[in-house]
Amino acid sequence: MRRGCRGRRDCRRHGGDCAARAGARVLLVERFGVTGGNATVGGVGSFCGETAGQGAVFDDIVAGLEAFGAIAPYKPYIEKEARVFDPEILAVVLQELLLKAGVRMLLHTQFVDAAAKNGRILECIVCGPGGPEALRARQYVDCTGEAALAHAAGFETVKGRPEDGLQLPMSMMFTVRHVADSDRRAQAPEKWFDAIRSESDLPMTSIWPNGPGSNAIKVKIPMFDAADTESLTAAEIRGRRRMLEVLDYYQRVENKPWLLDHAAGRIGIREGRRAVGEYVLKLDDLRAGRAFDDAIARGVFYLDGHDPANDKRTYILPPEQRQVPPYQIPFRSLVPAHSRNLLVAGRCFSADQLALSSARVMTTCAMMGQAAGIGAAVAAKANSPVAELDGADVRRLVEKNGAVLAVG
Numbered sequence: 054m055r056r057g058c059r060g061r062r063d064c065r066r067h068g069g070d071c072a073a074r075a076g077a078r079v080l081l082v083e084r085f086g087v088t089g090g091n092a093t094v095g096g097v098g099s100f101c102g103e104t105a106g107q108g109a110v111f112d113d114i115v116a117g118l119e120a121f122g123a124i125a126p127y128k129p130y131i132e133k134e135a136r137v138f139d140p141e142i143l144a145v146v147l148q149e150l151l152l153k154a155g156v157r158m159l160l161h162t163q164f165v166d167a168a169a170k171n172g173r174i175l176e177c178i179v180c181g182p183g184g185p186e187a188l189r190a191r192q193y194v195d196c197t198g199e200a201a202l203a204h205a206a207g208f209e210t211v212k213g214r215p216e217d218g219l220q221l222p223m224s225m226m227f228t229v230r231h232v233a234d235s236d237r238r239a240q241a242p243e244k245w246f247d248a249i250r251s252e253s254d255l256p257m258t259s260i261w262p263n264g265p266g267s268n269a270i271k272v273k274i275p276m277f278d279a280a281d282t283e284s285l286t287a288a289e290i291r292g293r294r295r296m297l298e299v300l301d302y303y304q305r306v307e308n309k310p311w312l313l314d315h316a317a318g319r320i321g322i323r324e325g326r327r328a329v330g331e332y333v334l335k336l337d338d339l340r341a342g343r344a345f346d347d348a349i350a351r352g353v354f355y356l357d358g359h360d361p362a363n364d365k366r367t368y369i370l371p372p373e374q375r376q377v378p379p380y381q382i383p384f385r386s387l388v389p390a391h392s393r394n395l396l397v398a399g400r401c402f403s404a405d406q407l408a409l410s411s412a413r414v415m416t417t418c419a420m421m422g423q424a425a426g427i428g429a430a431v432a433a434k435a436n437s438p439v440a441e442l443d444g445a446d447v448r449r450l451v452e453k454n455g456a457v458l459a460v461g
Contacts, residue, residue, distance in 0.1 A: 077430035079156045080188065082179050084163050085318070087144040088151065090198065092415055096226035096317030098140045098269060099261070101414040102354040103130040106457030110150075111419045117146035130353050137261065137269075164197065169206035172438075173393040177202060192429040192439065193395045196422060199280045199325030200401035208389040209329040212280055214406050219361035221323035221410060222275035225292030229300065229311035231266040237310045241301040246294055249302040256364035258299055267314060271321070272299050273364045279325035292320045295364075323359075323400070323413055330403025331440060332385035339408055342378035342460050347444020349424035349451045350382040351458045352417045358410035369407065377411060379460040384444035387425050393438040398425035424451050 081088070091097045104115060104127060118124035123142035151158060162181035167174055176187045195202040204210045213220045249255055257273035272295050277288035296316060303309040337343075339352070355376050358369035368375070386403040387396045397403070398421035400413040411417075427450050432439045452458060 077192075077426075077433055079154075079426075080190070081151065081156050081158045082162050082164060082188070083158060083160050086160050088147045088158070088160075089140070089144055091321050093140045093144040093147070094318040095321040096140055096228070096269070096315070097224075097271075097321050097415070098143075098226075098263070099135040099137050100416050101135045101357075102352070102416040104136050104416055105129070106351075106455070107416055107420050108423045108451065108456035109454045110423050111416070112455060113150055114143070114146060114419075117150060118142060121146070134354070137263075139264070164201050164205075167202055167206040171393070172391040174202070174206050174395055177205075191394060191433040191436070194422075194425045194429050195328070195395060195397045195401060196399045196425070197325075198322060198400050200328045200397060201326075203328045203389050203395060203397055203401070204280075204326055206395065208392060208395070210326040210401075211329060212278070212324070212326045214361070218278075219276070220279060220325070221406065221413075222273050222359050222361050222364070223277060223279065223288055223292065223323065224321040225272045225274055225296050226269065226317040226321050227272075227296050227300075228263050228267055228269050228314045229309075230314040231268075232310050232312050234310060236312070237304075237308075238312075239301060239304040240313060241297045241304075246298045246301065248305075249298050250306060255299065255302060256295060257359070257366040268311070270296075270299065272296060273359060273366075274320060275359070275361050275364050279322045285320075289320050324406065324409060325401065327401055327409065328389045328397045328403050330386045330397070331388045331390055332383050332403060334382055334386050334402075334404040334408045334412065336405055336407040339377040339380045339411055342380050344460050345381050345383035345385075345444075346448070347384040348381035348448055348458045349384045349387070349428075349444070349456075350412075350417055350420035351379055351456070351460060352377075352382060352412045352414075353379050354411045354414045354417065356407055356410050357414075358407050369410070381458060381460055382412060382417070382421065384424060384428065384442070384447050387421060387428065388440050392440060394432070396425040396428055396439055398422045420451075420456055423454065423456065427451060427454070 085094045087093050118138050121142045123139035125137045162179050165178040165180050167177040174193050176189045178187055200210045259271040260268050263269040274292045278284035356370055360367040387398055389395055399418040428447050
């Protein structure tokens, strides 16, 4: 058996590192060969929102990327909504920071199931190359994105919008390299995929610089369920087909001197399952710029809710309704209802869909992961249920760790 706090996905690195810094023994379970989730395997090489004042852990990540020359210069969110970085370098930075903090890692290890009783997780089962094994810990942190541990342990979860369950759409990320005119060509053979012959037939496609002689491209892939095995499989297949169709359009119709350079190892996911917590963060909280006594994270990003029912550049809300003032996320939104030793963080935290559309960005998820790591370490040391922690005390520790939470 192994002991420690466990967590994965976008914020798992932040939670594990922060718990280790707080003196806890930490074991991080990671299904891929690198940590970082959407930021690395998913190829989403851009930190949306504010990248300053997120706390010491995120500061160290940025400093590591800066040391490698692998992140764009800082500009506050009010001036620029996203800060581009190199996902391949980030994977190395995260690895080295985790090792420096003393976090033990199990890479290539998949969460399988959990045993729980009366709100307490007794153990979780994982399976890696060495076979299945049980992990026991005083506290657990679920940063899977799909609330996999919370769901398996029997805590209440939800997904999608209430009326039909549709989730915020996924995106396929890939990069292209620029080539000389003599090397310019169309790569997709005729009749393999559905040809796109006009700009109006393109799905929502976003293109941005990706360093010298390269571009990153993001293609909207809607109408799939990230928490369903067959649906996610279909999304991956659809994503790579659309990637080649979009690339073919730019090569044949726009005559771009692009060749496919790299496709993300997994499709980018915005929403899966969400835990139902002691508090559900709501759209009205964001619009009011609401403050909480137990605040542990601060969000600033706009309501980036793409219409889940089509693949065009359409949104749930009109432009004039998407901006929000700075707002806070309470510690209670990281505590699944009736939980004694489980915290959640990242895009599986407790929120409604439109609140999630803002709070799901990696900068805000990093703050949640940091707070979950701190909370788990405090609860483990005190042998206390997480729901009985004083959220204001957790907030003070989060702020002591360098997080700026002030709003208004």
